[in-house]
Amino acid sequence: MLAQAKRDSSGKCRRGHTVNRHPKRWRLRVWVPVAVMVAGAGLVAPIGAAPVAAAAKTSEFAYVTSAATDTVVVIDTITNTVTGTIAVGDEPTGVAITSDGRRAYVTNAGADTVSVIDTVARSVTATIAVGDKPTDVAVTPDGRRAYVTNEKSGTVSVIDASNAVVATIDVRNDPSDRPTDVAITPNGARAYVTNFRSSVSVIDTATNAVVTTITEGLGQEPVAVAITPDGTRAYVAVHFSIRVAVIDIASNTVIKSIAVKEEPTDVAITPDGARAYVTVPFGTLQKPPVVQVINTVTNTVTNNIAAGDYPTDVAITPDGTRGYVTNANSDTVWVLDIATNTFTTTIPAGTSIRAGGVAIARVTITPSPRRPGVRNSNNNNNG
Numbered sequence: 182m183l184a185q186a187k188r189d190s191s192g193k194c195r196r197g198h199t200v201n202r203h204p205k206r207w208r209l210r211v212w213v214p215v216a217v218m219v220a221g222a223g224l225v226a227p228i229g230a231a232p233v234a235a236a237a238k239t240s241e242f243a244y245v246t247s248a249a250t251d252t253v254v255v256i257d258t259i260t261n262t263v264t265g266t267i268a269v270g271d272e273p274t275g276v277a278i279t280s281d282g283r284r285a286y287v288t289n290a291g292a293d294t295v296s297v298i299d300t301v302a303r304s305v306t307a308t309i310a311v312g313d314k315p316t317d318v319a320v321t322p323d324g325r326r327a328y329v330t331n332e333k334s335g336t337v338s339v340i341d342a343s344n345a346v347v348a349t350i351d352v353r354n355d356p357s358d359r360p361t362d363v364a365i366t367p368n369g370a371r372a373y374v375t376n377f378r379s380s381v382s383v384i385d386t387a388t389n390a391v392v393t394t395i396t397e398g399l400g401q402e403p404v405a406v407a408i409t410p411d412g413t414r415a416y417v418a419v420h421f422s423i424r425v426a427v428i429d430i431a432s433n434t435v436i437k438s439i440a441v442k443e444e445p446t447d448v449a450i451t452p453d454g455a456r457a458y459v460t461v462p463f464g465t466l467q468k469p470p471v472v473q474v475i476n477t478v479t480n481t482v483t484n485n486i487a488a489g490d491y492p493t494d495v496a497i498t499p500d501g502t503r504g505y506v507t508n509a510n511s512d513t514v515w516v517l518d519i520a521t522n523t524f525t526t527t528i529p530a531g532t533s534i535r536a537g538g539v540a541i542a543r544v545t546i547t548p549s550p551r552r553p554g555v556r557n558s559n560n561n562n563n564g
Contacts, residue, residue: 247534275317279324282544288315330360352382398435418445507536
């Protein structure tokens with residue numbers, strides 16, 4: 182449907198017929214009712230008919246990075262089918278989308294760049310040089326800035342709406358720290374960055390400066406972070422320590438450590454804030470790879486869901502009904518029913534794609550107004 186909407190709003194001329202403006206009044210009297218009748222058949226507009234606004238359509242898509250093919254795979258979450266791929270830079274890893282669903286930011290770890298995607302056109306509109314090995318990205322709620330973690334540089338690049346890097350922030354608490362993930366509070370005031378060794382850096386987004394570094398009670402190798410919708414807590418997947426650390430946002434202290442099965446790699450929180458989903462890709466016959474479910478009220482693990490071959494990343498749909506989990510070793514995306522905590526669908530995402538990051542967003546497209554009875558210049562229906 183996005184492709185159709187793009188054509189409707191592109192400003193191309195539409196097919197119609199020209200009214201025969203004969204000087205004799207009697208002929209005009211005959212032509213007008215004929216014009217109206219033919220318009221009823223959808224062939225030509227009556228004279229002077231006002232444009233009619235076309236209905237807007239909202240669609241929802243999951244965007245999955247493929248490090249092996251240097252693309253982003255687009256999945257329609259209604260049909261759970263792949264609807265296209267978008268070429269980006271070398272070794273894409275992380276992806277984040279603006280709240281209106283119209284722009285996606287993709288970190289290209291092998292190219293030291295960020296690709297900006299127009300999600301309606303499904304094309305890259307800008308490629309931005311950042312630091313060394315960008316791994317992940319988060320966008321502020323107002324969509325005006327993107328924060329990019331540069332793992333090898335030990336920095337965070339800040340990109341504004343004009344696609345310019347306006348700040349570079351050193352977030353290392355230790356020279357060996359490697360920033361891997363970033364999440365932004367719902368009010369846009371703070372960015373939380375996991376440094377893959379021993380710390381979480383807190384950035385004031387007004388000044389783009391680190392205001393707090395959290396180490397105590399955190400554990401070793403924090404790798405991913407998600408923030409509750411009410412902005413009160415951050416959940417941090419701590420890789421080597423095999424736990425999820427819960428940070429109180431008001432005090433920036435660790436208030437709880439939750440043991441998980443094996444080394445976690447990602448965490449996502451449902452829109453109602455009731456549950457956190459944690460990917461645990463490493464497993465054995467005794468401990469297969471799982472997605473673990475944390476009750477955020479009690480901060481306890483309530484479910485262990487077998488999750489295929491190397492589940493690496495997880496994202497929740499905006500309505501909170503489904504989770505999408507990338508399986509790097511099987512080239513699939515698994516769809517999780519949140520109500521039952523069971524996987525219901527397996528989506529083949531490609532061949533040898535090495536699926537990585539995933540983000541989900543809705544986008545609303547409003548086609549250009551059209552005159553009654555006039556067909557669009559292209560009548561193909563792309564859904």
